[in-house]
Amino acid sequence: MTVTGLGSSLAYLLSRAERSVNRGLAAALAGEDVTVEQWRILRALADGRGHSMGELAEAVLMPHPTLTKAVDRLIDRALVYRGPSAGDRRRVAVFLAARGADLLARVDGAAAEHHRLIAAAFGPERTQQLMRELESLVDAIG
Structure with missing residues (x-):
């Protein structure tokens, strides 16, 4: 079977799959008023190291300006906070707040x-x- 048109594009098929998966994830997170992007931020900060x-x-996977707005919204909800970086106290890092950890525990389910x-x-x-396979693809093409 030969696939033609957009269906023959790996980039297109990956984008379609990503949209479908994220649409379902967004619906699952909506009950706690958390977007997919916000969940990713909370999940990344869950290691407790500050970033x-x-x-x-x-x-x-967010551009800086979009991330800044998202982090500001999470700060407004007292889910994350900015503080000095552990490695260099002159640098600012973002940390998961206790309230954010509680929310993350609920939405992770x-x-x-x-x-x-x-x-x-x-x-x-x-x-x-x-x-x-997707991890291997990312590793292979960097």
Whole structure:
């Protein structure tokens, strides 16, 4: 079977899959008034180390200006805060607040349930294989 048109583009197919997955994840997170982007930020900060805005932008796949607005909204909700970096007290880092950790604990369950639904629809082994293959693709093309 030969695929033509947009369906023959890897970039297009990856974008379609990403939109579909994120649409379902957004619906799962909506009950706690958390966007997919905000969940990614909270998840990245859950390691407790604090991250510079540059590190965070790279980790959560967001451009700096968009990330700054998202972090400001999370600060307004007392979910994260800015403070001195542990490695260099002159630098500012973003940290997960206790209230943010509580919210993250609640929404992580919704995110895990969303992942289970995908695995049930696509197959658990195929889902794990797809995740491994996508990681390999990212590693290969940098």
